[in-house]
Structure formats: C-alpha cells, structure tokens
Amino acid sequence: MIENQNIQREEMSYDVVIIGAGPSGLATAIELKKLNPETSVCIIEKGSEVGAHILSGNVFETKALDELIPDWKEKNAPIKTKVSMEEFLFLNKKNGMNIPTWLLPKSLQNHGNYIISLANLCRWLGEQAEALEVEIFPGFAASEIIYNEDGSVAGIQTGDMGVDKEGQPKDTFEPGIILKGKVTVFAEGCRGHLGKQLIKKFELDKNSSPQQYGIGFKEIWEVDETQHQEGKVLHSVGWPLDPKTYGGSFCYHAENNQIYIGYVIGLDYQNPYLSPYDEFQQFKTHPKISKILKGGKRISYGARALIEGGLQSLPQMHMPGALLVGCDAGTLNMPKIKGSHTAMKSGIIAAETIQQHLYDKKELSVFDTIFKNSWLYQELYEARNVKPSFRWGLIPAMIFTAIDQLIFKGKLPFTLNHLHADHETLKLAKDSKKIDYPKYDGQLTFDKASSVYLTGTNHAENQIIHLQLKDPKLPISYTLEKFDEPSIRYCPAGVYDIQYNKEKDESEFIINSQNCIHCKTCDIKEPSQNINWVTPEGGGGPNYANM
Amino acid sequence: MKILVAVKRVIDYNVQIRVKPDNSGVEKDNVKMSMNPPDENAVEEAIKLKDSGEVTEVVIVSIGQEKCQDTIRTALAMGADRGILVKAGDDIEPLAVAKTLKNIVEKEKPNMVLLGKQAIDDYCNQTGQMLSAILNWPQGCFVSELGINDSAITISREIDEGLEQLEIQLPAVVTCDLRLNEPRFASLPNIMKAKKKPIEIIEIESLGVDTIPKVKYLKVEEPPVRQGGVMVADVKELIQKLKYEAKVI
Numbered sequence: 001m002i003e004n005q006n007i008q009r010e011e012m013s014y015d016v017v018i019i020g021a022g023p024s025g026l027a028t029a030i031e032l033k034k035l036n037p038e039t040s041v042c043i044i045e046k047g048s049e050v051g052a053h054i055l056s057g058n059v060f061e062t063k064a065l066d067e068l069i070p071d072w073k074e075k076n077a078p079i080k081t082k083v084s085m086e087e088f089l090f091l092n093k094k095n096g097m098n099i100p101t102w103l104l105p106k107s108l109q110n111h112g113n114y115i116i117s118l119a120n121l122c123r124w125l126g127e128q129a130e131a132l133e134v135e136i137f138p139g140f141a142a143s144e145i146i147y148n149e150d151g152s153v154a155g156i157q158t159g160d161m162g163v164d165k166e167g168q169p170k171d172t173f174e175p176g177i178i179l180k181g182k183v184t185v186f187a188e189g190c191r192g193h194l195g196k197q198l199i200k201k202f203e204l205d206k207n208s209s210p211q212q213y214g215i216g217f218k219e220i221w222e223v224d225e226t227q228h229q230e231g232k233v234l235h236s237v238g239w240p241l242d243p244k245t246y247g248g249s250f251c252y253h254a255e256n257n258q259i260y261i262g263y264v265i266g267l268d269y270q271n272p273y274l275s276p277y278d279e280f281q282q283f284k285t286h287p288k289i290s291k292i293l294k295g296g297k298r299i300s301y302g303a304r305a306l307i308e309g310g311l312q313s314l315p316q317m318h319m320p321g322a323l324l325v326g327c328d329a330g331t332l333n334m335p336k337i338k339g340s341h342t343a344m345k346s347g348i349i350a351a352e353t354i355q356q357h358l359y360d361k362k363e364l365s366v367f368d369t370i371f372k373n374s375w376l377y378q379e380l381y382e383a384r385n386v387k388p389s390f391r392w393g394l395i396p397a398m399i400f401t402a403i404d405q406l407i408f409k410g411k412l413p414f415t416l417n418h419l420h421a422d423h424e425t426l427k428l429a430k431d432s433k434k435i436d437y438p439k440y441d442g443q444l445t446f447d448k449a450s451s452v453y454l455t456g457t458n459h460a461e462n463q464i465i466h467l468q469l470k471d472p473k474l475p476i477s478y479t480l481e482k483f484d485e486p487s488i489r490y491c492p493a494g495v496y497d498i499q500y501n502k503e504k505d506e507s508e509f510i511i512n513s514q515n516c517i518h519c520k521t522c523d524i525k526e527p528s529q530n531i532n533w534v535t536p537e538g539g540g541g542p543n544y545a546n547m
Numbered sequence: 548m549k550i551l552v553a554v555k556r557v558i559d560y561n562v563q564i565r566v567k568p569d570n571s572g573v574e575k576d577n578v579k580m581s582m583n584p585p586d587e588n589a590v591e592e593a594i595k596l597k598d599s600g601e602v603t604e605v606v607i608v609s610i611g612q613e614k615c616q617d618t619i620r621t622a623l624a625m626g627a628d629r630g631i632l633v634k635a636g637d638d639i640e641p642l643a644v645a646k647t648l649k650n651i652v653e654k655e656k657p658n659m660v661l662l663g664k665q666a667i668d669d670y671c672n673q674t675g676q677m678l679s680a681i682l683n684w685p686q687g688c689f690v691s692e693l694g695i696n697d698s699a700i701t702i703s704r705e706i707d708e709g710l711e712q713l714e715i716q717l718p719a720v721v722t723c724d725l726r727l728n729e730p731r732f733a734s735l736p737n738i739m740k741a742k743k744k745p746i747e748i749i750e751i752e753s754l755g756v757d758t759i760p761k762v763k764y765l766k767v768e769e770p771p772v773r774q775g776g777v778m779v780a781d782v783k784e785l786i787q788k789l790k791y792e793a794k795v796i
Binding site for chain 2 (some may be wrong): 010012048049051052117119120123135137140158161162171172174177179222256257299453454456457458543545546
C-alpha cells in the first residue's frame with residue numbers, strides 16, 4: 001500500500017454516497033430522487049460498467065419494481081418473458097421424478113413472474129437513475145471506509161489507480177479520492193469487503209446467527225429451437241449432490257432460444273473434496289438436462305456467492321452515518337431462490353430512512369421500524385425456517401418445508417437457527433471421501449480455463465494481488481495438510497493452485513489473481529479465514545453481458 | 548497549435564466476441580463498448596503535448612451513434628477540451644469516415660490530426676491513410692515516438708526492417724501505435740468536469756458525404772475450432788507426420 005499521508009487526495013461531498021450499482025443500490029438512488037430531487041446522490045461501481053459484475057438466475061418478481069417505477073412497462077424495462085410453465089424435478093442418476101406444482105410451497109410457484117437478465121435490468125435501472133440526475137461512476141472501486149472523529153461513517157476512499165505489484169506508483173498513478181456523504185449506503189452485494197468490516201466494527205451481527213452462503217453458477221446457452229419453450233422454469237434437487245449437501249439447479253427458457261442454466265450449492269458443505277464447479281458440470285450431463293442442451297452452444301459462464309442465511313442471519317442494517325442494503329446485509333429469500341425484489345425493497349426502505357434522517361432529523365435507526373412494517377420483513381419471516389431444516393438432510397427437510405410452508409405458511413411458533421459459519425463446516429481430508437469427477441467432454445462440460453475465458457475477466461497487469469493472505473505460510477502448513485487445499489476446488493475460476501517447486505523442494509501456494517471473477521467464495525469458505533478479498537484496481541474483474 | 552483527435556467506439560477488448568445466430572454480424576446488444584485502444588494512445592499523446600505547452604487546444608471527434616458521446620466524454624475526462632459528434636449509422640466505411648473527417652478538418656483547421664493506427668473491430672487500417680490522401684497532407688503511420696519542432700514533427704515508426712525516423716512538415720496526419728505511450732486514468736473529479744465540457748453534434752447528412760456502404764457483408768462466421776495437439780514418440784514420427792499429414796516439409 002502506498003503511504004496515505006504522502007498523497008494529496010481530492011475530496012467530493014454528496015448527500016448520499018452509494019457503493020455498488022446493483023438492484024439495491026440503484027433502487028436506493030432512484031427512490032431518494034423520487035422523494036426529493038434536490039438530494040445529491042452518487043453511486044460508485046467497481047465493474048467496468050453497470051451490469052458488468054451482475055450475475056443472477058433470474059426469475060424476477062416485480063413487486064418492488066412496481067413500487068419503484070410503476071410504469072416500467074411503458075419505459076421499456078428489459079422484463080419481457082413471462083413464466084408460462086413450471087417443473088420441479090427430484091433427480092436420481094438416471095431419471096427424474098416430477099413433483100406436481102400444487103404440492104410446492106407457494107414461494108416456489110412462479111406464476112406472474114418473469115425470466116430476465118438481472119445485468120440488463122441493472123443497466124436499465126442505471127439509465128433511469130441517471131435520468132433523475134444520479135451520478136454513476138463505473139470503474140471505480142470503494143477500497144476503504146472513511147470515518148469521522150466521532151467514529152461514525154463519513155464516506156469512502158476510492159482505490160488508487162496505477163500502482164505496481166510492489167505497491168509503488170507507476171507513471172500512470174492516479175490517487176484515489178475521498179467521497180463523503182451525509183449518509184453512505186453500502187450495496188456491494190453478498191460478502192462486500194467493506195460491509196464485512198462494518199459488520200465487525202459496529203458488531204451489527206451480535207444478535208444474529210452466523211451468515212450462511214452459497215455459490216451459484218450460471219451459464220447461458222443458445223439451444224436448438226425444438227428444445228426451447230420460452231417462459232419455462234425448471235428447478236431440480238438431488239443428483240449429482242449427495243443428500244447431505246444443500247443445493248439445486250435452475251434452468252430457465254429465456255428469449256432468443258437462450259437457456260439460463262445454473263446450480264447453487266450451500267457453502268456449508270462438509271467434504272473438502274467436493275468441487276461445486278464439477279457438480280454443476282456433471283449436472284448438465286443428466287439425461288433430462290443434456291437433451292435440452294445437446295447441439296446447443298454455451299455463450300456465457302459466471303459464478304457468484306450468494307446469501308442463504310435469511311432473517312436469522314440478517315445483521316442490523318443501520319449504523320452511525322451508514323446503511324447496509326441488499327445482500328451486503330443479506331436480504332435474499334432462500335426458499336424462494338430470489339433476492340432481486342428483496343434487495344430492491346431494502347433499497348426503497350433505505351431511501352425512506354435517509355429522507356427522514358436528512359429532512360426530519362430522525363436517527364438512521366428508524367430503518368428498523370420501516371423495515372419491520374414492510375412486506376419484506378413479513379416475507380423473510382415466513383421463509384426463515386426452510387434453509388436451517390436442511391441440516392437434517394434433503395428428504396426430512398423437504399417434508400418439514402412442506403409442513404412449514406404449505407400448512408403453517410411459515411408461521412410456526414419457533415425459529416431454527418444456523419449453527420455454524422460456512423468456514424467451520426469442512427471435515428478433515430483424512431476423514432473424507434475423494435470424489436472422482438468425470439472428464440470434461442468439451443460439448444456439455446468444460447474445464448475452468450475455457451469457462452473463465454467466457455467471463456471476459458481482466459485485471460490490469462502489474463498491480464497488487466487483491467487476494468491477500470493474512471498468513472502466507474498457512475495454505476501449505478495447515479490448509480493443504482488438513483483439508484488438501486480445498487480452494488483449488490471451491491474457486492470457480494481456477495485462481496488457486498498448489499505447485500511443487502523442485503529447486504526449493506517444497507510445495508507452493510499459487511494465486512492467479514487475474515482470473516478472479518469476484519465471487520468472494522474464498523473469503524467465505526477458507527477454513528481459517530486466511531484469505532481476505534480486497535478490491536483490485538477499478539474496472540477489473542468480469543465483464544458479464546447478459547447475466 | 549491545435550490538434551484534432553478522431554476516436555471510435557468499439558466493442559471492449561476484454562469482451563469475447565460472439566457471432567449472431569443468423570450470421571449477419573457480431574452481437575453488440577448489452578456488450579460493453581469502449582474507446583478503440585490505439586485511439587486512446589492518440590488522445591494521450593495530444594494531451595501530453597498540451598500539458599507540455601506545445602499545443603493549445605485538443606478537439607475530439609467521433610462518428611457514429613448517439614452513444615459515441617460516452618467515448619468522447621472519456622477523452623474529455625482524460626483532458627481534451629471539447630468534442631464533436633458526427634451522428635451517423637453504425638456501418639460507416641473508412642472512406643466515408645475519412646471524407647467526414649476532411650469536412651471537420653476544413654472547419655476546425657487543426658495543425659495535426661491524430662488517429663489510432665487501426666480499429667480493433669474491423670482492423671481496416673485505412674482511415675488515416677485515406678484522410679492524408681484526400682487532404683493532400685503528409686502522413687506518419689504506426690508512430691511510436693513523436694516530437695514537435697516548430698512547423699515540423701519528428702516521428703519514429705515501425706516498419707518491416709525496424710524503426711524509421713522521419714521529419715514531417717505540418718499540417719500532417721499521424722496514426723498512433725500502442726507503444727507510443729501509456730494512456731492515463733481519468734480521475735473522478737475530471738470525469739465530473741468532463742460532463743460540463745461542450746460536445747457539438749452534427750448530422751452526417753448535413754456534410755454531404757456519401758455514406759452508402761461499398762462493401763457487402765455476405766456472412767460472418769466464427770473461425771473453425773482449433774484441433775488439439777498430439778504427442779509424438781520420437782523425431783522419426785514427427786518428421787513422418789510433418790511430411791505426410793501436415794505436408795509442410
């Protein structure tokens with residue numbers, strides 16, 4: 001790091017500074033401008049453009065957008081494909097059992113929802129925000145939090161540009177600047193690196209269960225039109241995952257003969273030999289799935305960690321000078337497998353809070369009251385017991401979920417808590433079974449290198465490695481020995497590797513940080529929490545198009 | 548002294564190009580676009596000359612859709628003074644671009660026009676040379692070093708045999724190589740300031756330039772997938788394969 005005191009930093013002030021141009025950040029900005037056009041609002045976004053780092057299934061519930069921009073249809077929002085057909089499959093190796101839709105909890109029924117690309121929705125929301133004079137700065141990463149003397153949040157500092165890997169300024173050095181807000185809104189998405197610091201500093205999670213995460217994969221395929229049924233939504237559980245591991249698939253038939261196919265796996269999995277990436281690749285070879293994809297062409301790939309903890313794990317979302325919104329806090333509704341409408345609603349609530357704070361001199365803690373009286377709270381409350389029940393295994397959990405959701409509609413008089421953080425759940429390698437994954441065929445299944453190639457990931461060369469090890473020896477001395485270095489398997493982009501150095505006669509831990517697609521899984525799952533994900537130079541990372 | 552820099556909005560160099568399913572072209576919807584990289588070098592060089600006091604004004608021109616304003620703003624945020632957008636369709640060919648630029652040159656009367664050596668979308672490598680011809684100005688192409696002394700510039704350019712040093716009388720057309728410099732980052736405050744810098748918008752029709760494409764695209768296809776390599780047991784087998792399978796020796 002460059003010594004801070006030697007640098008003259010410019011400073012800019014806004015009423016509200018928002019970190020991250022995803023659904024929650026953009027909703028906050030738009031609602032703020034609706035409530036009072038005079039409020040000055042800026043958003044900074046680490047992706048090279050709005051949408052470049054957005055990845056989501058996505059079956060979209062319009063509830064929050066209806067509130068935010070009621071005339072979204074007239075304004076030509078990229079929300080076109082209505083869900084027309086729905087299937088839920090329980091897969092075994094060779095076959096799949098159809099679970100009738102009427103037996104599914106209401107939360108899993110998608111009638112009235114739309115199949116969309118969340119990245120494109122964010123691009124559109126960005127245009128709407130800019131039309132309301134919100135200033136959006138893509139390509140700038142918020143690298144540090146700035147505090148006032150009284151300890152409240154004052155704003156953020158953007159990352160320095162043009163620093164070499166030794167931390168020395170290059171010819172193109174451009175110092176980061178300080179952005180100050182009367183209120184700063186952190187909307188970084190799941191496991192935001194600043195949100196993580198705030199939760200710790202202000203002990204926002206002291207009354208909540210450990211947060212639960214998953215890793216989600218998504219590919220876009222162009223398939224033969226005979227296999228394509230626009231508007232069809234297909235979900236599955238079961239094969240290839242073992243019954244102890246939480247997860248499932250999605251397969252959405254979008255516009256233009258495209259299929260959005262993906263897989264989500266709970267990061268509380270126990271076997272260090274499990275490779276989420278390979279589970280997903282293998283899933284595509286199931287006869288029920290491969291018949292859709294055969295002859296088609298994969299055009300996109302990506303992965304991102306997501307929140308699964310729900311209401312029990314939700315930290316307090318306000319602190320002096322700042323708010324956490326969306327999945328930076330964790331508003332995703334897991335049984336519904338949807339987080340976009342909840343993220344947007346949390347942004348709307350944040351905007352109402354800020355409006356009252358700026359103009360009626362209310363404390364930011366008024367957030368809690370508005371939140372508790374909203375449909376968002378109600379929805380998360382009813383959903384709260386589903387995910388924790390999966391620690392009993394797939395079948396008991398599905399039976400419990402049916403009772404909880406169908407009969408009691410989420411109103412059972414108790415709350416199941418999450419017992420462990422995801423980094424605590426791995427068993428030792430010696431007690432675990434190795435998994436033999438099939439070889440990639442280059443037709444349905446692909447290696448990580450060719451997958452990462454499709455993400456358009458780029459980081460400027462010669463910069464500080466943004467995946468920092470708290471203890472550089474630990475991967476070899478501890479993680480490799482105890483867990484056979486699981487990062488090689490859980491990283492969806494092939495960032496981590498172990499190489500044997502002949503000259504030194506020792507193994508070395510390799511970090512190919514330029515491959516990083518900013519999913520944050522390593523920051524979550526590393527057993528001793530040794531990997532710290534920080535922001536690379538702004539504009540780096542994936543360049544997702546229609547994810 | 549005044550410099551005119553022409554910039555083109557192209558698909559970003561990090562994006563994996565995808566051919567449209569109907570083979571009519573490449574997919575541009577929702578794809579990240581940015582300034583053609585060698586054009587960035589041209590902008591950087593012009594601003595460097597301005598920083599050093601040799602140049603008083605840097606004007607940016609781009610030809611294309613409304614969205615090209617973003618590309619112009621990027622150049623303005625780097626330090627250029629003002630922009631001109633000539634509104635036109637997406638399929639303008641190099642000759643029409645050169646004729647349009649000639650119009651702008653006659654209007655703006657710059658001492659030098661800087662361009663990227665070629666655009667990374669169609670790789671034509673024609674516009675700079677054509678512009679030089681129709682203006683009847685000297686040209687320096689693929690420039691990797693540039694110096695100004697009074698009414699002339701000295702350039703270093705890459706040729707097959709190595710580097711060629713030339714002195715060129717102004718006014719001149721110069722096309723820039725990636726080696727010329729390392730473009731600066733636009734700082735946030737400068738991006739803010741750039742929003743207030745003027746961009747003049749001209750309809751291409753008003754210039755009387757013939758923009759009808761002279762080239763017809765029949766079909767765009769992806770290159771064939773590369774075959775994987777094979778391991779050979781020994782030199783003998785290698786020579787056999789080179790001789791009878793690859794037929795290269």
